[in-house]
Amino acid sequence: MKDTKGDRVPKWAESSTSYGEWAVRNGGEFSVLLLSWFDRSARNLPWRLVRDPYRVLLSELMLQQTQVATVIPFYERFLAQWPTLQDLARADDQAVLKAWEGLGYYSRARNLLAAVRAVVAQHGGEIPSGERELLQLKGIGEYTAGAIRSIAYSLPAAAVDGNVVRVFSRLTETAWQPADPAHRRQVRALVEQLLPANRPGDFNEALMDLGATICLPQNPACTSCPVQTICQALATKSVAQFPEKKPSREKPVEQRTCLILTQGGKVHVNRRPDKGLLAGLYEFDWVEDLAARLPDDFLATLMERKEKLGQKRHVFTHKIWLVDGNRIELPIPDPTANIGSSDPFKTVENSRWVSTDELKTLPFPKVLTQWRDDLVVALTQV
Ligand code: SF4
Missing domain, CATH: 1.10.340.30 (Hypothetical protein; domain 2)
Structure with missing residues (x-):
């Protein structure tokens, strides 16, 4: 034509x-x-x-x-x-x-x-x-x-x-x-x-x-x-x-509580699974996970020691996290002895205590990086 x-x-x-x-x-x-x-x-x-x-x-x-x-x-x-x-x-x-x-x-x-x-x-x-x-x-x-x-x-x-x-x-x-x-x-x-x-x-x-x-x-x-x-x-x-607006659907909001556990200059971290949300990244502990495994009174005692760090908001494609941050310095020696577990903070397979030097090398999701960086500074100054 x-x-x-x-x-x-x-x-x-x-x-x-x-x-x-x-x-x-x-x-x-x-x-x-x-x-x-x-x-x-x-x-x-x-x-x-x-x-x-x-x-x-x-x-x-x-x-x-x-x-x-x-x-x-x-x-x-x-x-x-x-x-x-x-x-x-x-x-x-x-x-x-x-x-x-x-x-x-x-x-x-x-x-x-x-x-x-x-x-x-x-x-x-x-x-x-x-x-x-x-x-x-x-x-x-x-x-x-x-x-x-x-x-x-x-x-x-x-x-x-x-x-x-x-x-x-x-x-x-x-x-x-x-x-x-x-x-x-x-x-x-x-x-x-x-x-x-x-x-x-x-x-x-x-x-x-x-x-x-x-x-x-x-x-x-x-x-x-x-x-x-x-x-x-x-x-x-x-x-x-123009363009035509898509009817917006509100993203669900999840309230989460993060615990940054430290003990004698070490920090407790977990590596997330290789598949799923934030796969392979490191994070601190979540009260929601710990509550499922720790005796209530132990967790309650632990929470009494918390120092509040404020709140962060993280928007994923399908939901929003509102995260309350807390730091808890655990007493030395082993705070877990009285509940009969070698490591009650273990939530996933790759869970461990790390030094601040190692902490600096680990990839964290953006929602946690400021608390991680502040912690490195605080522990380095001690
Ligand atoms: S293309 Fe966009 S910026 Fe350019 S005149 Fe049209 S509406 Fe305005």
Whole structure:
């Protein structure tokens, strides 16, 4: 099928969707405006200095659900510690979790390790450029695969995340929801048609920048927007209505009580199981776990010795923890002698007393790191 100028009519032009019509009218101008803005105003980000697939993979995994400003120092430290994919594939799991400490969503670090090890084992150490092969690697979904293919390999692949859906929802006045997979597929088809063959990586990065710095979720900076002249929602003053809001479901809140047990300069820690929430990370004790195994009166006596540390809030994807922190210095000698157990604080297999030097090397979830760091300072000053 040809249009009047003899060019192939793109797929979406054959549909009667409003976004297809928008693309027919504005697609060419959109790419020109977006890329010339990118040439003038691209963010200066460390992972853009060298475009190799390992750096794209590393940065994209770190950026999932995390702000750019938070990621930058982690990315730089990580790359200094493991400059190549092969270095990372050989790394010790605990050292990688430790380097990830503070970034949150630790499954990303475990997926990254699994992915680079699979690349070494199955692809000779070269991150593949095919979408099918990339999607078989842990932690790599369509967005990250598209980013690697377009940015590192200059292939015409779309990289559509919630930000990109939001931008096109407004540009085309389409009621897309950023988290809806069907809507993402529609936006992906649209982006694939708009991608310029000579600069697919720049195009995707420009879209990322537009979503992150101009077309913000709240109060978009439309007067500074490089594509304001072709934005349908702006023209009809309906920007606030796009993208479509998903009815929000309240996350359940779990109240937890953390006990930081110390004794003569040692600290009691538990390593969480290798699977499940915060897998493989270290933590202190939880009253909820101890209550199931310790005699009530012993626990009550223990709690009388507590020094309150305040409360922390930790938001997971599916729930919220509200954690009350307490430090308890146990008496010396063995406080457990009178209850007939060698270690009543043992809640999981990997449970032990550690020195402050070792404590510093163990990866903890973000919700506990400040109390851990304060404790190291307090014990070191004694
Ligand atoms: S004009 Fe406003 S709403 Fe439209 S794309 Fe630009 S920032 Fe987003």
